[in-house]
Amino acid sequence: MFHYIDSPQNPQFKSWSGLLESRGIRKQGQFLLAGLKTVPEALTRWPLHFTRILIRHPEWITDWPLPEHIQPVVLAGPLFRELDVSGTDYPILVGTLPPIAQADLSAPPKGLELVCALGDPANLGALLRSAAAFGASKVILLEEAAHPFHPKCLRAASNAVFTLDIVRGGRWAALDQAEGPLLALDAGGDDLATFPWPEDARLILGEEGQGVPPQVPAQRLTIGNTGNVESLNATVAASIALFTYYAGGQ
Amino acid sequence: MFHYIDSPQNPQFKSWSGLLESRGIRKQGQFLLAGLKTVPEALTRWPLHFTRILIRHPEWITDWPLPEHIQPVVLAGPLFRELDVSGTDYPILVGTLPPIAQADLSAPPKGLELVCALGDPANLGALLRSAAAFGASKVILLEEAAHPFHPKCLRAASNAVFTLDIVRGGRWAALDQAEGPLLALDAGGDDLATFPWPEDARLILGEEGQGVPPQVPAQRLTIGNTGNVESLNATVAASIALFTYYAGGQ
Incomplete structure (x- = not known):
């Protein structure tokens, strides 16, 4: 048997x-x-x-x-x-493995689409879990990103991969032609806590410890903090941004 | 030499x-x-x-x-x-190792004090990083919590242990005598997004996957979400709460 x-x-x-x-x-x-x-x-x-x-x-x-x-x-x-x-x-x-389609970045976003380059599978998994919890409509993985079906990603994602629309986004340069509004979580931008989220947007998240390349044409958003640590954890920062989007739409 | x-x-x-x-x-x-x-x-x-x-x-x-x-x-x-x-x-x-004092829970809190039982050292480290970033005045570790100077905790904490006031809090039962306001992150509570944070409070965080024991006498706060995943990551949830406290005080 x-x-x-x-x-x-x-x-x-x-x-x-x-x-x-x-x-x-x-x-x-x-x-x-x-x-x-x-x-x-x-x-x-x-x-x-x-x-x-x-x-x-x-x-x-x-x-x-x-x-x-x-x-x-x-x-x-x-x-x-x-x-x-x-x-x-x-x-x-x-x-x-389900087929993973190529993103069409020339079309405008519908809902909040995440564009993400997280290279550590456990970090990516935790981010996918938050993306599902806070209603991201799409997750666009850049080339640098870990594989969403890596065991460490699946372990952290808590089955979020099965409810999310996950697509491939290519290289950073692909964002030059992307339809906006484009937003990027990075230092030195507008205060996330008071940012009026549009309903449709693409939120760009860089690699761990790297941030978003300066040439990426996006409005920068910053999470205010005491400065007592050098930076926030990348997944934590992204989750806070997703939370403010979701809470603002309720 | x-x-x-x-x-x-x-x-x-x-x-x-x-x-x-x-x-x-x-x-x-x-x-x-x-x-x-x-x-x-x-x-x-x-x-x-x-x-x-x-x-x-x-x-x-x-x-x-x-x-x-x-x-x-x-x-x-x-x-x-x-x-x-x-x-x-x-x-x-x-x-x-610096001396780690015993918390006096019978004294009222000053600023936002975290009471925490996270048992995984990497999760605790990521939480300490957020606690330092968002100005927690004290971190009170319950018996179940991982050691804050465990290498995996230090790796995730990004040196937050050197700026935070970290103390020991004993068992869950110690919270029965604790001075409030006591708040706990848990399902079925008031909406965190609209919660008017007091300046002084103790925020209680349970073990991963366990939550806060039902007998703990605290007001419950809940992070609204789609319900598409079973729960948020414990560190992510705690960091979002810390963010709303910090952003509300600015």
Whole structure:
């Protein structure tokens, strides 16, 4: 009844272990989802994304209402632990990567669209979680950005990837032709706390510790603070901006 | 001129490797600070906290204006890498743990005091960074909280530990006797976006994924959101609350 894999040379296992890195995810068009809260939620709300459920023992899913099309696979302990990078000791889903379209930046924004270059997958995941919580209509990932289906991103995103419209945005230079209003979170700009948000806008977020390149043609917004630390955490800063947009629209 | 250590059995090296965990930090009353931005800043602004600088090659600090009381120690490659958990490949400071006093919760708060139980050191560090940025007057750590001088906390805190007043708060039950106003970030409370912050208050933050225990006698504040994700990241939520306090007082 259960498919069982105990060899690290097994081709299926080898392909799954490739999904721990962005390159393997792109190459194979698959991803791994782990997490005590995210896995049951994803199975219930978005079952068609998934094809396999990886477990250590058949008992792990005895009582689970598993859709027919999702095949359980039992992995030997060391194999399972290799894929369970967060140490959840809980079933892991294998999903099919959805197509990620190219953004049309020449069209005007509808709602709040995030343009983002966060290179750390955990930071990107936390940002996606805030983007879903505060109603961003689209997330446009620049080339520098981490892969949104990287395991560390998925872990931090709390299933936000399944509700967000995520597209590719190309290089920084692509923003020269982008339709506005363009806003950028950066030092030396207008005070975010009193900024009257337009309903439609593109909010640009730079790489961690880098900010937005000076040539990007956007109005700068700044989060006032004491100056007691050199800067805010990039995800925290972006989340605060999303919060003020959402709260202002209520 | 330089003290050199190449044996993993060296007692000084062994004591420093103990500083990678909270237990060793408490026991030895020392901590390790790493980071390309944090180390030079800490040496310039708070040199008296530190006693040693750990390096791999004397050339690393040839041009550094090193205070007399800070002794350079050259570590062999494998030893250095064991202490350089973030992989900075950059000098690491050994500091003396400052005394951490006990909070007096029966006295009324002055300014915004955070009461916090975040158990993950990286999350706590990011929170401390926001607390310093938005002018929290005090951070009161409950028993569940991570150690503020854990390397992962220091890495995320961006030197906020050196400007904040950090004290110990004991158990959750200690809050029964605490002077208010007591506020707690939790589901089902008043809307944070329109909340008129008092100048003096204690803001209570629960453990990740747990929230604040229901018996804690505090007014609940909630961050309005779409409901598209199960919850906000704990540090993000706390940082948004700190931002609204700071922005409201400007």
